[in-house]
Amino acid sequence: MEYLIAIFIGLLYGCGVFLVLRRSLVKVILGIFLLSNATNLIIFLSGGITRGGTPIIEEGAEAADIATISDPIPQALILTAIVIGLGMSAYILALKYRYFDVTGTHDLDQLKNTDQK
Known part of the structure; x- marks a missing residue:
């Protein structure tokens, strides 16, 4: 499962870089979103993928139970990154407008022709 997500992340990065290098400002913004x-x-992938794992270790848990817990730190970082990304998206769209x-x-290439002298 991790390999499939890693390939998908690589595709997202490739498409994002491709769009950032385009001339249209709309495509640049879409590339930043990607x-x-x-x-x-x-x-999210750095925390590991565990199905049904709880982020809390109960008192007296055995070693087999500890291996199935999920790490809550990457999940908290993703929530923070989503909020920051939403704010950046709103700001970038306002600048584009x-x-x-x-x-x-x-x-962006026609920007040279819009200079007032």
């Missing part, structure tokens, strides 16, 4: 989601998945109002274009 990179953010891929990073969240990496943090203002950028289009001022320049009238989404193409």
Whole structure:
């Protein structure tokens, strides 16, 4: 299962980098979103995947029970990263809207033609 998720993360990173290198500002923003989601998945995968594992160790638990617990730290980090990513998304979209109002274009190469002299 971890290999499948690792391949999916690699695809997300590849698509994200491809979109960030495009000329359109909308594609750059979508690439940043993909990179953010891929990073969240990496943090999630670092905690290990255990089904039905609880993050709490009960008193007197045996070694076999301890091996099935899930690590709560990566889950807390992902929740924090999702909130930060949502704030960044709103900020980037607001900047994109203002950028289009001022320049009238989404193409970053046409920005040279919009300079006022």
